[in-house]
Amino acid sequence: MDAFFASVAQRDDPSLRGLPVVVGGRSGRGVVAAASYEARVFGIHSAMPMMHARRRCPDLVIVPPDGAAYREASEQVRAIFDRYAELVEPLSIDEAYLDVTEPLTGPASGTLVAQAIRAEIVQATGLTSSAGVSFGKFLAKTASGMAKPDGLRVITPEEAPGVLADLAVEDFHGVGPATARRLRALGIETGADLQARSEDEMREALGKVGGWLARVVRCQDDRPVRPHRVRKSVGTERTFRRDVRGAEALAEKLVPIAEELARRLARHRLAGRTVTLKLKSADFQITQRSATLPGPVATEAELMGVGLALLHRPAPPKGALRLVGLTISALVPADGGRQLVFPFALPGA
Template sequence: MDAFYASVEQRDDPSLRGRPVAVGGSRERGVVAAASYEARAFGVRSAMPSVTARRKCPDLVFVKPRFEVYKAISSEIRAVFAEHTPIIEPLSLDEAYLDVSENLQGIASATVIAEDIRARIRERTGLTASAGVSYNKFLAKLASDHRKPDGLFVITPSMGAGFVETLPVGRFHGVGPATAAKMERLGIRTGADLRACTLAFLREHFGKIGPYYFGISRGIDERPVRADRIRKSVGAENTFSVDLFETEAMREALEPILDKVWRYCEGSGLRGRTVTLKIKDADFRQITRSQSVVLPVANRAELEQIAVRLLHERPSNPRGIRLLGVTLSALVDAAESRTADDVQFALPF
């Protein structure tokens, strides 16, 4: 979807249309969750601190997010996908991979399928979507970003390797800012530079993900579209209107965050073995602390106990805390996570 959260807000509030809009944060606090294309023209991006966004775009309008609305619209969009294929791998509320090799409509062309999906989304939601069509996930993702907003781009097998070689590595899905900076230090700036590297070199410098980089630089990606992709983590965070200095205030601030994480666990039937606490101070410096347990966290009280312990173990810092977050990862199905024998051996020593 094109600037999904911001586009929903502009759709529902005509006064926001044509104006630079940021969803999330506020004029002085928090971070931008999504930015309209009018805001992006000023350099405003998602995950940018609100104060920075405001500096780049003085006329920026901040709107509170309405996640229940976004989820409802996402379900409508997912229903459109399901009319064409059951093989859908969601990446987020507004993005998914679809394998249309054998589609339900009997349409012979993947490009025609993409056009039909985009038209149905616009008809049912009033929103625009961009689509990428190609012979693997990596190239389809690149293609989907190539003609945004409201675009469609196709990368055929004969185009794959050549298309990749001209792009900066920072544009590659799976190459984040830290990895892109590391590649820059190694003299790897484009797909062509990456393709010039041997597999041994990429393994040496990037470990087990090295073969993936070796493949995508040649337009190769063997990953299947997985309709049963299991979520790896669940988390929530909050940016505070006033910096927190006292541990007790931080502990109280954790309560709604823990509630949100545990509500998801209860609704999904998932439990996790690793709890991670995220802390960001008033100068935007961030630290994380994690603890893994042998058995999946069984209840909210146990989740809170671990999170509070991590909070007490944080390094001393005279600066106030502007953000706290909790993530539960190494998720498993609750029905399979504990047995009677497990509980017997889970007693504290």
């Protein structure tokens, strides 16, 4: 989907159309969750501190998130996907891989299926999308990025090596700023530079990431579309408007975090045995405290109990905190396993 959260806001409020719109918190601690294409002209992007975004665009329009509207649109889009493909692998609320080798409807043409899906999305949701069509996941993802906004890009087997050769290393999906810097330090600035290096050489230089890059730049990507991706963890966190200090104040801040995490677990019908408490200090230092429990937990009371226990083990943080989060992993179906009863002692306590 194109600038999904911001596009939903502009669809639901026509007065926002054509304006630089971002979705996120208005406070000084807020971050940009999504930016309209009008806002991106100013260099504004997701995850940017809202304070920086405002500096770049004084006329920026900030709207709060609307989770219900996003979920509704996402479900409509997913229903369209499911009419065309049996193999659909969601990547996020607004993106998915589809294997249309044998589509459920229409001709066996990735291009025609993509055209039909995009037309149905506009009709059903009033939102635009971009599609990438190719013979592997990496190339399809690359093509979809080239098509934005509101476009369709096909990368055929014949043209794929040339397309990848022309890409800057930063434009390779999965290459972040740190990896890009390491590549450039090796003299690798483009896909063509990558194609000139052997897989062994890249693996020696960058480990697993280097080997993966050497393969995909040669169009070696046979990963299947997996309809049922295994969720490894569920988490939620809060950034505070003002730094928080002291066990009592932090415990109070944990309440809505545990509540939200319990809701997410219930929505996915999951529970988990490992709970991690994330703490970010005022100077952005991150620490984590984890415990693996003898049985799965999922309710707000259980998560709150574990969170409080971790907060006090070994001791409450002495300094001020700007963020607290809870994540649960080692997941199991919520209807299986033994639920713990509080109060209880953490293992090793």
